[in-house]
Amino acid sequence: MAAEAAQPSADYDEAQCIAALAQLERLQNQLDDLRLTLPRIVEPFHMPSKPPMFHAFKDNVIKAQRDMKTFKSQWQSQETQDIFEHTRKSAAANPDLSAGAQVRQYGWIEKEEREKEMVKKNGEDEVRMEDVRVHITKEEREKILSDWKEANPSIKVEEKDECKELLIPFVADSTKYRFRIKISDDANATQAIKAECEGTSEPFTAVTRCLASRPNANDLRYLLDMIAAYKMVKGLRCAKCECMLDDDTTKPIARRSRQIAGANETSETVWEPFHEGCLDRNDHLPQVLK
Template identity: 25%
Template sequence: MAPEPTKPTLKPEPASSPQPAEDSQTEETTLVSALSLLHQMHQKLALLRESIPHMVQPIMKASAYQTPELLFDDFSKRTLKASEDLVEFTKLVSDGKWVFDKASDSRREGGVEAGEIKRWKSSAPVPHYLKDIVEGTEGISKDKEAKKKEEEEKKERKRLEAERSKERELEIAEVKGLESEDVRKGILEEFKKEHSDLEITFEEDGKVLKVAIPKPVGLTFSIEIPQAEAESNRYIVTLPTASYLHVLILRSITTRPNAGSLKYLLDMIATYKTIYKTKCNKCNKLTQGPKADLPVIRRLKRIAKLVQKEGKEDGGSGQEKDKMDTAGDDKTAKGAKDANPKIKKEPEEQKPQEENDGADDGAEVELVEEFWVTYHEGCAT
């Protein structure tokens, strides 16, 4: 018998050809699942941020409930709901731990430049809660140098402004001894002329000075005059603390510097006439919280400023005027002086007349300005 002819065998196709497509599809499915899980986490977290305000709302609006039982019932329901939301979020994060592990592994394996991953730009719409992040990080590499340059320019501008202004803060002379009766009388007379709207009276045979600020402030301060036999020269101030605002004011006055100066104390009390209008010098806000947290801290500052004097122009009147940092408007400078009568010119050293001829052009004059600054208790520190 003749042997049967052998059939040609076909070489099988390599099984590895469809594998990349399957791996790519599996990876895409995994990434979609991870993104969906992260989206759920973000939504739950956004709800948790509102949990406490939502939970305490019945307490904040207790007057809206007819009975305490209704208030407690609503509060209990809201508390239970917040607890359930927290448990759900904790479980969701625990179940999605693999997403964070996968991200960490991906950074280690495929990261460039010390773990930074190049952003993949997708044609899919960006969720609204990620828009700010995406828009902010897209130009991060381009903006780094620009921001650095801008910060350097700001520092340079501040340095130049400081050099131009030539300002320095001066110490305020502290009254260490006991002020005499004549000194107090002169201080009171001058204070009454400047603040005629305040009511000033003496009680207890001149041992207590009452200073009353009219409404809408409506505050009456009692100042104990230190006697000759007293161990301290400190003026003790009392104020009926009928509200939280009164407590803050009294605390500010009690902790004031220069406690032995009656002028400092009276000027400080006078600043509270505009307490409902004066904003904080640091945050520029009138109030900071739900309570009557107005800016009550008052501090006196004394600033010395070097300014240029204008010389005589050809055919001019020969009058010299100080060039201050205003808009170059004489009316503006005059208004600034009227608004703050504390501005004064320090006496210049007397020089022989022959040395001053033609030497006043471009001369510098030192002006000293005293003014009160205002802070919230949180801004003063």
């Protein structure tokens, strides 16, 4: 059983790949730091007086031993060995490693932390959604959809199962998106509106995360408007940091709305692009709680 548990899975999912790359980056950082071991140990010899020199020398030797021990134990850990085993199997199955040249060497530790944060946040959202009891009927769904289609005549929608499933495909920013909305409709349970952007790679997985962390999670019209914003609002500059690319060199992949004062004291909704990392952490909370 123990040997079985140590087996790496045949296919890593995205989260496992990020975690593995983050682990290798941590090891690389430790190795880079260990390169400075000898200069650190001999550095105190420049000191003029003997006792402080000896203390500094001793401290540096102890630190070096500790760092070596930490590196060795992490290198030999099951987690790291599983990663090596996975790469061996993967390379044996497909020896063409040219795609690896596209993979960045650094930034995985931060990415892993951000993903964990997102998963945690989405988990909190699910608890919150269960607290909100809303239910929209078939007629309401159809009304919301026909109003939205009227406002967005250039976007095609495929409806299935009495508007409980909607598929919205379009091309925007030279990217082919396929959004899928599913509305659970069990009269006895809480209704939930789930949305995803189909695809297992970036930017699609990031879009799905940004949809999942949307405010007003049970508002179908709001979700439809958010999806339309991917077509109508070019993701050029992030509304928060005002940059085109974030630290991961990704484009602003989220869309969020803002109320602005319009003519005749009315307010108007505008949709703006954001980087995933630039989203307000309390985005999903109702305005009054912020």
